[in-house]
Amino acid sequence: MIKFIKVTKEYGRPEPALSDVSFHLVKGQFAFLTGHSGSGKSTALRLAHLAERPTHGEVRVSGFSSSRTSRRDVWKLRRKVGYVFQDFRLLPNRTALENVSFALEVIGSSRKQIVPRAQRLLAQVGLAPKAGAWVHELSGGEQQRVAIARALASEPLLLLADEPTGNLDERATRGIMDLFWEINVLGMAVLMATHDLELMRRHPKARVLELDEGHLVYDSAEKEQPEGRPDRSPGVLISDLAGEPEPAQEREI
Ligand SMILES: Nc1ncnc2c1ncn2[C@@H]1O[C@H](COP(=O)(O)OP(=O)(O)OP(=O)(O)O)[C@@H](O)[C@H]1O
Numbered sequence: 001m002i003k004f005i006k007v008t009k010e011y012g013r014p015e016p017a018l019s020d021v022s023f024h025l026v027k028g029q030f031a032f033l034t035g036h037s038g039s040g041k042s043t044a045l046r047l048a049h050l051a052e053r054p055t056h057g058e059v060r061v062s063g064f065s066s067s068r069t070s071r072r073d074v075w076k077l078r079r080k081v082g083y084v085f086q087d088f089r090l091l092p093n094r095t096a097l098e099n100v101s102f103a104l105e106v107i108g109s110s111r112k113q114i115v116p117r118a119q120r121l122l123a124q125v126g127l128a129p130k131a132g133a134w135v136h137e138l139s140g141g142e143q144q145r146v147a148i149a150r151a152l153a154s155e156p157l158l159l160l161a162d163e164p165t166g167n168l169d170e171r172a173t174r175g176i177m178d179l180f181w182e183i184n185v186l187g188m189a190v191l192m193a194t195h196d197l198e199l200m201r202r203h204p205k206a207r208v209l210e211l212d213e214g215h216l217v218y219d220s221a222e223k224e225q226p227e228g229r230p231d232r233s234p235g236v237l238i239s240d241l242a243g244e245p246e247p248a249q250e251r252e253i
């Protein structure tokens with residue numbers, strides 16, 4: 001589904017945004033991509049969408065390759081891979097239904113099918129009653145549901161999500177996460193960037209990949225962890241996740 005083979009991404013600075021990152025996400029798998037701010041999560045997702053190309057190494061996604069797929073053909077990949085952003089990126093001055101309809105139009109759905117399919121997609125994300133609402137009338141959580149419905153329009157086998165709950169409160173976050181799980185159970189692989197430890201704690205079955213300053217320092221699917229710098233491995237965030245509760249939290253209980 002996604003294979004990173006020794007991927008390095010440089011942006012003309014001494015420190016690459018990603019350094020020699022390798023992992024393989026298989027069909028139907030759910031994985032969190034975590035790490036501190038600036039660790040390379042968004043860069044990895046952009047590479048996985050072939051929105052950018054690696055400086056070294058290769059990214060393979062749903063049968064496409066960063067080394068072989070021409071820029072002209074990237075749209076074919078976009079039909080197989082959905083993408084959800086932290087800031088939703090809906091079309092303003094349009095309704096929820098129009099936003100999803102537009103995505104269906106772009107992928108060439110037949111005119112007659114567009115509205116019923118858009119309605120079905122909105123129902124799938126629990127937003128049927130708000131189909132006619134303008135984007136500015138929707139809450140953040142509802143806007144993100146529209147964005148997810150839009151990402152599902154092409155029935156992708158893989159969904160990439162860059163901190164999709166980053167702008168949402170706890171309850172809306174839970175709703176969006178439940179939705180991702182439902183989608184995943186239907187067979188879609190999900191790679192979701194987040195630095196929300198609580199969220200990862202609540203989903204212990206998900207695979208966890210952790211980046212630190214561009215290095216993959218932890219992969220819960222690997223028995224042997226990648227050879228990182230010893231002071232960093234296992235991951236900085238993950239050691240918090242797996243470790244004992246903080247004394248302060250114990251006192252609270
Ligand atoms: N287009 C770009 N040009 C130059 N440097 C970039 C570019 N995109 C990312 N970087 C750099 O690459 C590193 C990784 O950035 P990235 O956005 O991937 O981190 P992130 O883990 O998504 O962080 P956050 O949690 O804050 O979203 C950072 O040092 C960033 O400044």
Ligand SMILES: [Mg+2]
Binds near residue numbers: 041042043162
């Ligand atoms: Mg980011």
